[in-house]
């Protein structure tokens with residue numbers, strides 16, 4: 001278990017997300033090291049746990065993944081071990097385990113010989129879309145959580161983890177995680193963006209808003225660029241400009257500006273902005289975007305029950 005040099009973080013499934021999350025953690029550790037080396041450190045006080053990850057074990061089933069992981073993360077110079085087809089060994093050596101395989105793969109991994117023993121007393125963080133904490137716990141412990149069993153935590157990050165701009169939702173646990181466990185999970189996911197904690201009943205809506213959200217916003221961004229291209233702007237510039245405008249807008253909102261006030265502020269009487277806004281309202285864009293989130297929420301709830309290819313709220 002944990003020793004003074006820091007914790008061992010093991011990732012089961014070193015694909016896109018596994019690498020992005022390990023990369024975010026390593027980058028954050030490297031940044032805080034640099035801050036500590038500043039002559040008069042202006043490092044912000046944070047809510048870091050007492051112990052942070054310091055060693056990493058990346059497990060996968062393909063030998064090629066070892067090279068990919070080393071290429072992506074080797075330059076951070078943290079102790080990094082890669083294992084192929086050896087999830088149990090990686091889990092034995094871990095303090096905290098990130099489950100990052102495909103959703104349908106968790107039973108193969110967690111059902112392997114020796115895995116339940118290897119997991120004893122540890123924290124297992126699952127980012128599997130559509131797989132509930134209860135499904136994992138019921139699979140591991142069909143007779144109920146034993147004394148000293150592992151704690152399972154569900155977190156939903158999104159694809160922007162890659163650029164450390166994820167919106168990750170940490171599902172609240174019952175009974176609650178210890179203070180240190182909660183701080184550790186929050187710290188890990190803060191290293192790839194922002195976090196919020198919400199109860200299990202909110203996870204389908206979170207999957208829709210945060211998981212599907214990048215696709216929704218990408219469509220809006222692309223449509224805005226299309227309009228500018230139609231009016232003569234070059235495609236590459238139009239796309240970059242649309243993306244920067246979206247980023248600037250989100251920056252203002254995250255800085256405390258209310259979206260409705262922001263909209264009113266830039267709508268000069270008789271001006272071009274109010275003209276464009278009214279076209280959007282005529283097209284019921286607002287209602288349709290909200291409906292898209294509701295539809296995705298309903299479909300997400302069905303996926304959690306193993307039902308695929310369904311419609312949600314729409315007929």
Ligand SMILES: NC(=O)c1ccc[n+]([C@@H]2O[C@H](COP(=O)([O-])OP(=O)(O)OC[C@H]3O[C@@H](n4cnc5c(N)ncnc54)[C@H](OP(=O)(O)O)[C@@H]3O)[C@@H](O)[C@H]2O)c1
Nearest residue numbers: 013014015016017060061100101102103128129157158159
């Ligand atoms: N991508 C996203 O934006 C996103 C957002 C939120 C949540 N998630 C969730 O995150 C998880 C990972 O997604 P991803 O996009 O990173 O998928 P991915 O790139 O396919 O990564 C999954 C990795 O797990 C490996 N794997 C499969 N079976 C394994 C086993 N038995 N032991 C060890 N490794 C195994 C895969 O190897 P092979 O390639 O050989 O199969 C692959 O390298 C999924 O459950 C997904 O629902 C993803």
